[in-house]
Amino acid sequence: MNIAIDGPAGAGKSTIARRVAAVRGVVYVDTGAMYRAMALLMIKKGIDPQDSAAIEAASEKADIGIEYRDGEQRVLLNGEDVTGELRTEAVAAMASTTSANAEVRRKLVLLQQELAKKTDVVMDGRDIGTVVLPDAEVKIYLTASSRARAERRYLETVQKAAPGEEIPSIEEISRKIEERDYQDMHRENSPLRKAEGAYLVDSSDMTIQEVVDRILEICEEVSNK
Ligand code: DC
Numbered sequence: 467m468n469i470a471i472d473g474p475a476g477a478g479k480s481t482i483a484r485r486v487a488a489v490r491g492v493v494y495v496d497t498g499a500m501y502r503a504m505a506l507l508m509i510k511k512g513i514d515p516q517d518s519a520a521i522e523a524a525s526e527k528a529d530i531g532i533e534y535r536d537g538e539q540r541v542l543l544n545g546e547d548v549t550g551e552l553r554t555e556a557v558a559a560m561a562s563t564t565s566a567n568a569e570v571r572r573k574l575v576l577l578q579q580e581l582a583k584k585t586d587v588v589m590d591g592r593d594i595g596t597v598v599l600p601d602a603e604v605k606i607y608l609t610a611s612s613r614a615r616a617e618r619r620y621l622e623t624v625q626k627a628a629p630g631e632e633i634p635s636i637e638e639i640s641r642k643i644e645e646r647d648y649q650d651m652h653r654e655n656s657p658l659r660k661a662e663g664a665y666l667v668d669s670s671d672m673t674i675q676e677v678v679d680r681i682l683e684i685c686e687e688v689s690n691k
Contacts, residue, residue, distance in 0.1 A: 467603045469487075469490075470595040472594050472606070472607055472660070473609045478677060481674055485674070486678055493588070498590070500577065501570070502557050502561045509557065515563040521569070525573060575598050589602075607664040607665070611668075619639050
């Protein structure tokens with residue numbers, strides 16, 4: 467059974483998808499990390515995010531690979547493991563722009579479809595149920611209010627911050643989240659939207675475990691149909 471989980475930034479997709487995959491004993495594929503690796507390449511090359519021809523040319527030449535080490539996904543960019551460099555605000559902002567590029571998407575969608583052909587997956591992203599795995603047995607649209615997502619991101623930032631590091635306000639984080647949602651939902655190529663037949667799960671007032679349990683319950687319902 468393939469499970470597709472889509473939704474906006476900060477809804478908890480990766481934490482939840484990872485747990486669901488562990489319980490079901492299948493591979494978790496984080497597609498956002500692939501778009502982030504492509505964005506990291508653009509940053510390293512000093513490419514202007516508005517220069518779509520340069521983005522296309524760089525993406526055509528880029529070699530993005532996925533490996534699993536101790537069950538954890540590692541992303542290789544031109545053979546180098548860049549997994550540790552992907553979760554910064556600069557990379558997220560660049561990824562939101564470069565992921566709108568058709569060539570970037572064509573290349574990464576192909577890689578994602580190849581992974582799902584080899585093995586059962588829980589795959590999360592923005593277009594998994596709509597484009598990458600439209601035939602996935604279970605499709606989830608996982609969302610939460612922008613306030614709830616900003617509060618979670620804020621707590622995460624506080625926990626990870628170095629002493630004396632400036633921490634953005636919840637309002638500032640919420641504004642960035644809404645900007646990114648807008649870009650992801652209004653782009654021409656594969657905009658974020660709920661796939662046909664997807665189950666809507668709103669995690670605003672749910673714990674991580676409650677969301678995981680709800681998704682596992684949906685998987686059971688689908689299997690028993
Ligand atoms: O889920 P994330 O924050 O790691 O995703 C980073 C960016 O990549 C985000 O702006 C949306 C984009 N993305 C996408 O367009 N399609 C996907 N399947 C996954 C992510």
